[in-house]
Amino acid sequence: MHRFLLLLLPAALLAGCSSNEGQPSGRVPIRLGELGIVVAGETRSYMQSDREGAFLQGDVGTGNGDRWSVGGTELLRAFRVDVAGGSLTPDRLDSARILPNETVRYYRGGSSVDVAGLESIAAGDVHAFVVTVATGEPGRVTLDILPGAGTPAGTGGGLWSWRSAGGLMLTAWAGEGGTAGRDGISHDAPGGKARFLFCAAPASPGDGIARETFGRIDSLLAGRARRMEGLLNACFFRTSVDTLDRAVHWMMLTLDALMVERRDTFAIAGLPWDGSIDARENAQSIAGLGLATGRYRRTAAVLRTLARYQDTIRASSSYGRIPDRVVNGRPSYRGADVTPAFVREMYEQVVNSDDTVLLRSLYPAVARSIDGTLAHHVDRFNLLLHGPGETWMSDVDRGNRAVEIESGWYFQQLIGRFIASYLEDTAASRRWENLPEKTARSFTLLFSDTARHAIADHLEPNGTRVMDVRPNAMMCLESLDDETMRHAVTREAVAALLTPEGVRTLAAADPRAARGSGEAHAFNGPVWTWLAGPLTYAVTRYDRQDLAFPLTARLASLALRRDMAGTLPAMLDPGPAGKRASLGAMAEFVRSIYQDYLGARVDMAAGTIILQPKLPEALTLVQFTLNVGGSPVEIEERVGKENSRLYLNGPSLPRDMKVNVLWMMPNGDAWRLSFRLKGGLPAAVEMGDDDAVMYRGESKADFEGKRKLRSFSQRTEAADLAPAP
Numbered sequence: 001m002h003r004f005l006l007l008l009l010p011a012a013l014l015a016g017c018s019s020n021e022g023q024p025s026g027r028v029p030i031r032l033g034e035l036g037i038v039v040a041g042e043t044r045s046y047m048q049s050d051r052e053g054a055f056l057q058g059d060v061g062t063g064n065g066d067r068w069s070v071g072g073t074e075l076l077r078a079f080r081v082d083v084a085g086g087s088l089t090p091d092r093l094d095s096a097r098i099l100p101n102e103t104v105r106y107y108r109g110g111s112s113v114d115v116a117g118l119e120s121i122a123a124g125d126v127h128a129f130v131v132t133v134a135t136g137e138p139g140r141v142t143l144d145i146l147p148g149a150g151t152p153a154g155t156g157g158g159l160w161s162w163r164s165a166g167g168l169m170l171t172a173w174a175g176e177g178g179t180a181g182r183d184g185i186s187h188d189a190p191g192g193k194a195r196f197l198f199c200a201a202p203a204s205p206g207d208g209i210a211r212e213t214f215g216r217i218d219s220l221l222a223g224r225a226r227r228m229e230g231l232l233n234a235c236f237f238r239t240s241v242d243t244l245d246r247a248v249h250w251m252m253l254t255l256d257a258l259m260v261e262r263r264d265t266f267a268i269a270g271l272p273w274d275g276s277i278d279a280r281e282n283a284q285s286i287a288g289l290g291l292a293t294g295r296y297r298r299t300a301a302v303l304r305t306l307a308r309y310q311d312t313i314r315a316s317s318s319y320g321r322i323p324d325r326v327v328n329g330r331p332s333y334r335g336a337d338v339t340p341a342f343v344r345e346m347y348e349q350v351v352n353s354d355d356t357v358l359l360r361s362l363y364p365a366v367a368r369s370i371d372g373t374l375a376h377h378v379d380r381f382n383l384l385l386h387g388p389g390e391t392w393m394s395d396v397d398r399g400n401r402a403v404e405i406e407s408g409w410y411f412q413q414l415i416g417r418f419i420a421s422y423l424e425d426t427a428a429s430r431r432w433e434n435l436p437e438k439t440a441r442s443f444t445l446l447f448s449d450t451a452r453h454a455i456a457d458h459l460e461p462n463g464t465r466v467m468d469v470r471p472n473a474m475m476c477l478e479s480l481d482d483e484t485m486r487h488a489v490t491r492e493a494v495a496a497l498l499t500p501e502g503v504r505t506l507a508a509a510d511p512r513a514a515r516g517s518g519e520a521h522a523f524n525g526p527v528w529t530w531l532a533g534p535l536t537y538a539v540t541r542y543d544r545q546d547l548a549f550p551l552t553a554r555l556a557s558l559a560l561r562r563d564m565a566g567t568l569p570a571m572l573d574p575g576p577a578g579k580r581a582s583l584g585a586m587a588e589f590v591r592s593i594y595q596d597y598l599g600a601r602v603d604m605a606a607g608t609i610i611l612q613p614k615l616p617e618a619l620t621l622v623q624f625t626l627n628v629g630g631s632p633v634e635i636e637e638r639v640g641k642e643n644s645r646l647y648l649n650g651p652s653l654p655r656d657m658k659v660n661v662l663w664m665m666p667n668g669d670a671w672r673l674s675f676r677l678k679g680g681l682p683a684a685v686e687m688g689d690d691d692a693v694m695y696r697g698e699s700k701a702d703f704e705g706k707r708k709l710r711s712f713s714q715r716t717e718a719a720d721l722a723p724a725p
Contacts, residue, residue, distance in 0.1 A: 024636040024647040024684075027623060030232040032099055032225055035249055037565045040095040045564040046103045047271060047581055048117035049257040054127035054200065055273060056117050060096040060105060065146075066115055070127050070200050072275025073166030074148035079131070079184070081113050084139030088113060098565040100253040101225050110136040118220045119227075121199075121213055130217050131196045133189070141194040142186040145172060155180040159210065171199045173210040228253055234632065235293040236625040237593075241618050247556035248593060250566030251586045255289055258583055264308070264326075265301035270570055270579025277326035279306055280338045280392065281583050286345035288533075288587025292594035294602075294627020296353040303346050303358070307365040311372070320372020322365075324390075336377070336386035339369045340408025347415045354604035354629070363419055367428055370416045373409070374435075381442035382435055383459075384409040393505070393523040399466060401459040403447060407476035410439045443479060453488035455480070469496045469507035475534045477541070490538045491721055494547065498723040501572055502527035502551060503535050508724075527572045529555060533588025536596045540614040542718035543664060545597065549616035552597075555589060598622060598637065599662075604629050607655065609677065611646070612662040613637050629654050633677070639666070646685040653679035658704075663687055668713035674705040 037044065043061035058066035065078030081088040088107050096105045102116035114132040121128050133141045145160065147170055153161035160172040160180040174180070174187040174196050187194040197214050213220070237248050258267040267289060269278035282289075282302055290299035309331040311318045322342045324335025343366050350359045377385045383401050391402045413436040420429040447456045449465065455473040456465035474493040480486045496507035506513050506525045514521030532555060536548040559568055563580065568589060570582035594600050597619065599612035609628060615637065622637045633650040644663060661673040671687045675694060684695045692708075694701045 024634070024649075025621065025623065025638075027236065027634070028238070030229065030236065030238075030249060032101060032229055032232075035099060035246055035253075035566070037098040037560060038095060039098060044096070044098060044562075045580070046098045047254070047257065047564055047567065048101070048103075048115075048129070049259075050117055050119040050121075050127055051257065051259050051261055052119070052125075052127065053260050053262065053275075054117070054129075055268075055271065056115065056129050057271065058103060058115065060098065060103065061093060062090055068129065068198065068200075069148075069273070070168055071166070072273050073164055073168060075162075075164050075168060075170045075200055076198065077146045077148055079146065080144040081111075081131075081133055082142040082144065083111050083133070083135050084137075085109055085111070100228055100250065100257070100566065101221070116221055117224070118213070118217070119224050121220070122209060125202055126209060126213075127200045128213055129198050130221070131198070133194045133196070135189060135192050135194075137192050138188070138190050139192070140186055141189045142184055143172065143174075143196050144184040152182075155182065158185070160185050167202065168200050169203060171201075171210060173197045173199070173214060175214050228256075231256060234625065235295070235627075236623065236634070238623045239619050240621040241553070243560065244553065244556050244593075244619075247559045247566075248590065250559055251568070251590055252293065254566050254581060255583070255586055255590065258581065259298065261301070264305045265298070266305050267302070267583050269584070270582045271564075272579070275328070277305070277309075278324075278583070279309065279322060279326060279331075280324045280335045280341070282306060283322060283338050283341040283345060284392075285583050285587035286349065287595070288589065288591035289583075291345070291348060291352050292591045292600075294352075294625075296349065296355065296627070296630075299345075299349055300353070300355060300358050303342070303349060303362065306342055307362050310365050310368060312368060317376050318372070319376065320368040320370070322369070334387075334390055335392075336384060336390040336402075337392060337405050337408055339373070340405065340412040343369060343412045343415050344408065347419070351605055352602050359419065360423065363423055363425075366412075366416050366419060367425070370413060370432060373412075381446065382438040383442050383446070393470075393472075396523045398458040399460040401446075402472065403455060403457055404472045404475045406439065406443050406447070407479040410436055410443065410479055413439060440479070440481070444481065448485065450485075453485055454492060455485065455489050469493075469510065470505060471497055471503055471531050471534065474538050477538060487542070487718070490542065490718075493535070494539065494721045495724050498535060498547070498551075499527065500550070500554070502529060502555075503531035505531070522571070528570060529568045529572065529582060529585035530570070530588045532585075533592045533596075536592040539718075539721060540596045541714075542721060543614060543713045543715040544718050544721050545614045545616040547721060547723075548592075548596075549618065552589070552592070553618075555585075594624070598624060600624070600626050600635070602626060602628050607657055609633065609648075609657050609659045611635070611637075611659065614664065615639055628657060631679075633657075641666070643686050643688045646687070647682065648677050649682035650677055651680050653677065655679075659683070661685070664713055665689065668711050668715060670709040670712035672705070672707045672709055673703050675701070675703050 039060045045059050048056045054070045056068050068076035088111055092107045094106045094108050102114055104112055104114045106112050112134045116130055118128045147162040149165040150163050153163045158173055158178045158180050162170045172185050174185040178185055178187040199210055232249055238245050260266055266277045266282050269281040286299050306322050309323045309326050311321050311333055318333035321333040322339045323331035323333050324338050325332050346362055379385055383406050385400050391398050413432055417429055417432045457468040457470045457472055458466050473489050477486050497504045504525050504527055505523045512524050514525035532551050539547045559566055567581040568585040570579045570585055597614055599614055601610040620639050624635055626633045626635055631652045636647040638645040657677045659675055659677050663671045671692050677683055681696050686693055
């Protein structure tokens with residue numbers, strides 16, 4: 001989906017004021033309260049999770065209520081709240097406030113209902129959420145419960161229980177003084193406030209766990225809020241555009257909520273969830289899921305999970321493949337693009353974190369993936385052969401060699417050969433010695449239409465180039481060795497596929513372009529939101545962030561103002577083909593912010609921080625934290641009319657880091673700077689038209705390298721990048 005390889009493509013690494021002016025702006029800690037989304041007179045949805053497979057969802061403004069599922073099994077379809085004045089139905093709703101950790105509905109007459117998930121309840125697979133009803137005055141409060149499929153398991157001692165069709169026990173409790181009936185639970189709420197606890201476990205949690213959890217509700221809620229705020233401040237991000245900030249914060253927390261951390265660690269691909277692992281989506285989302293923001297433990301755990309399900313049976317035709325999906329522990333191997341994505345993201349994980357333990361443990365999976373492909377899935381040109389439906393466009397006939405899969409296969413081999421050499425596996429490195437280059441030559445020869453300066457979307461089994469204008473060629477810019485071709489591919493993608501709403505999956509001029517919506521048309525025209533990420537990478541290479549940022553801003557607004565709060569759907573018209581709360585869409589959104597606009601990357605293996613910002617005009621100030629070797633580095637990028645400023649501070653850096661900066665000035669010139677960042681010694685850099693200076697504390701310091709690049713920006717040459725009118 002993105003980027004360049006830090007070690008394998010070193011040529012891409014372009015190698016950073018006065019002491020008062022160089023001081024950073026003060027950082028304001030991020031609080032959950034800032035993220036509140038107020039709903040009035042409309043319908044919005046929310047989602048919460050316990051990060052162990054329990055998902056609480058609801059609609060605000062309709063009668064659909066609140067739903068709860070665990071492991072893909074629906075336990076609760078809805079509940080209705082009755083107070084002394086009658087039922088709190090949607091027609092009585094005044095407004096609501098949705099936060100990442102709770103949703104509060106306010107009703108005319110003064111009542112409110114607060115729904116909040118709990119996490120880290122207890123050992124033994126226990127899940128829970130709490131409903132708090134405030135009435136303002138004493139009176140009986142009742143929750144009428146509509147469970148999912150299953151059978152009653154009895155009531156007694158204030159407990160209401162239901163055995164779900166999936167075997168889980170759903171239990172509701174109203175606390176001391178509460179009562180349970182056939183249809184729900186009640187409490188007299190003498191103080192005008194009542195709390196109701198829902199628990200789920202493989203066996204009945206019983207009175208003891210319910211009582212114990214009920215007594216800890218306040219501390220559990222406070223701990224959950226602290227954890228969320230801690231995550232946001234560890235991955236600190238603030239800019240001059242408030243809407244962007246709030247959208248990034250929401251999506252960071254939503255991506256966190258999509259995580260399931262049990263025996264297998266993975267992120268669900270979207271809602272609704274059926275309990276399976278979408279391995280393709282996980283493999284392709286590693287960068288946004290954690291690499292860009294420095295959550296390396298999370299991404300390492302996901303990579304280990306994916307490797308655990310690799311086909312290791314040598315006689316199998318899918319030997320060496322990472323699955324595209326895992327259902328009830330059973331993997332399927334129908335995704336030719338998953339394994340190349342896995343290998344590439346594993347490599348970038350190691351580059352970012354210098355985790356050589358992970359490298360050594362996953363290298364056998366890399367070796368199997370290459371040898372298995374060579375044994376079963378290559379042609380005489382060393383291009384990867386795949387079956388129908390094995391690309392991400394699963395319902396489109398794309399021959400047997402799709403462009404993005406061949407690009408991924410090239411990098412898979414290149415990475416494998418590099419790791420084999422690094423780990424001194426001389427047999428493997430010799431076995432794969434010339435293979436990446438053979439794939440590259442074949443790719444150029446068979447996919448390139450040099451007369452048109454275009455790249456085929458795929459090859460038919462007979463070798464015919466199919467020149468469909470789709471976004472897939474745009475994802476392969478790093479595999480093209482000719483800049484004229486890279487420019488032409490980007491120009492065609494922008495002209496034919498970029499719309500104000502997003503990136504289409506097929507040019508509108510194509511006679512097959514969808515005029516409707518739904519699964520049958522999913523890949524023949526409709527906008528998939530994750531494609532904004534590759535588009536942003538492609539155009540920022542040419543300093544045309546002015547083309548990408550309106551789309552980024554639109555997606556930020558979509559996350560805050562439409563459908564499920566703080567999320568992006570897979571498609572603008574979700575229909576049956578597109579999920580809500582799309583992992584791929586939100587991961588690419590976060591990745592593109594950090595890697596394409598902020599231009600921030602870490603190469604711990606080389607001890608280098610790379611900053612190549614491509615800030616749109618609206619982002620005059622950016623403050624963010626970059627995780628470097630487990631230590632936070634505070635960075636501020638500020639763009640002014642005359643001078644631009646960069647500030648870095650890594651108070652706990654374990655070692656000195658080299659900083660390579662490529663800073664584009666508004667007039668098209670650029671500064672290429674390099675210097676050392678030392679722990680506890682901030683560096684402040686001011687760049688103007690004539691000079692760049694650096695201060696460490698109050699003292700002026702020298703750069704290791706400093707060069708002014710006149711008229712370096714490609715913005716003028718790329719003026720022909722423009723959407724069709």
